Amino acid sequence: MRGSRVRFSRASRLIVDDVDITVPRGAVGALLGPNGAGKSTLLHLVAGVERADAGALALGDDDLAALRRRDRARRIALAEQEVHGAQGLRVDDVVALGRIPHQSAWASASAHDRAVVARSLVAAGAAEFADRPYDELSGGERQRVNLARALAQEPELLLLDEPTNHLDIHAQLTMLALLRRLADDGITVLAALHDLSLAAGYADHVVVLAAGRVVAAGAPGEVLTTELIREVWGVEASVLEHPRSGRPLIAFSEVTADAAPPAPAPVE
Numbered sequence: 001m002r003g004s005r006v007r008f009s010r011a012s013r014l015i016v017d018d019v020d021i022t023v024p025r026g027a028v029g030a031l032l033g034p035n036g037a038g039k040s041t042l043l044h045l046v047a048g049v050e051r052a053d054a055g056a057l058a059l060g061d062d063d064l065a066a067l068r069r070r071d072r073a074r075r076i077a078l079a080e081q082e083v084h085g086a087q088g089l090r091v092d093d094v095v096a097l098g099r100i101p102h103q104s105a106w107a108s109a110s111a112h113d114r115a116v117v118a119r120s121l122v123a124a125g126a127a128e129f130a131d132r133p134y135d136e137l138s139g140g141e142r143q144r145v146n147l148a149r150a151l152a153q154e155p156e157l158l159l160l161d162e163p164t165n166h167l168d169i170h171a172q173l174t175m176l177a178l179l180r181r182l183a184d185d186g187i188t189v190l191a192a193l194h195d196l197s198l199a200a201g202y203a204d205h206v207v208v209l210a211a212g213r214v215v216a217a218g219a220p221g222e223v224l225t226t227e228l229i230r231e232v233w234g235v236e237a238s239v240l241e242h243p244r245s246g247r248p249l250i251a252f253s254e255v256t257a258d259a260a261p262p263a264p265a266p267v268e
């Protein structure tokens with residue numbers, strides 16, 4: 001996927017400011033940045049939940065703005081912290097919502113739809129609570145269901161907003177390993193993450209946002225330096241090398257002075 005000069009403002013604040021972003025097909029991209037940097041908003045713009053004020057977004061050769069809503073929903077899935085419209089539903093019915101873009105309005109779920117739902121529940125580690133009410137699940141259980149719903153969409157581009165939030169360490173590593181496998185199968189992945197070491201351990205490409213702007217992008221080893229972490233997050237960190245993978249491993253030590261990241265700029 002590719003975004004060029006993407007701009008979006010809300011309530012007189014420029015939230016996404018001339019963002020250029022590229023995640024190659026079949027790569028895992030990590031979207032990093034402090035609270036309020038614009039990560040969720042950018043994911044919403046790519047998913048089509050919000051419409052950019054300016055700039056272009058493309059998937060392969062297709063301009064996303066020119067795609068019909070349904071075609072976009074067949075090709076792009078967004079896994080957020082909650083599935084909209086899930087209240088009162090059983091987990092497998094929540095996951096089946098992911099099939100809607102592939103179904104015609106009058107047809108009921110096909111054998112293929114049911115098979116994809118079952119497969120997605122297993123892949124996301126949510127099969128064991130398939131028959132439970134979504135509302136009763138813990139945060140970590142919901143997170144897996146949110147992923148299963150997105151997988152059921154069989155997207156080309158999978159967007160995830162803090163997919164490891166609420167997950168225990170086993171579930172976090174399982175989630176990231178799954179994203180890696182999906183990418184190896186040709187799905188493009190873009191995940192907003194807060195854990196820099198986890199991002200460095202699994203992503204091919206990281207994009208760092210601060211106050212709505214891209215401040216760095218590239219391979220984790222090139223981007224995640226002590227200087228950048230100090231500048232963007234206002235914390236001191238040592239960037240070590242993971243003893244097994246050789247990827248960056250970030251050890252934080254303290255909050256530096258004048259740490260507060262800048263708020264979004266008012267629209268000119």
Ligand SMILES: Nc1ncnc2c1ncn2[C@@H]1O[C@H](COP(=O)(O)OP(=O)(O)OP(=O)(O)O)[C@@H](O)[C@H]1O
Pocket residue numbers: 010011013015033034035036037038039040041042264
């Ligand atoms: N509907 C809105 N109206 C006004 N401001 C908004 C709106 N939605 C988001 N913002 C502001 O836009 C900025 C970016 O928000 P966004 O949720 O995209 O950040 P984020 O990087 O995902 O943050 P976090 O890590 O805290 O989830 C924030 O300052 C937020 O307050």
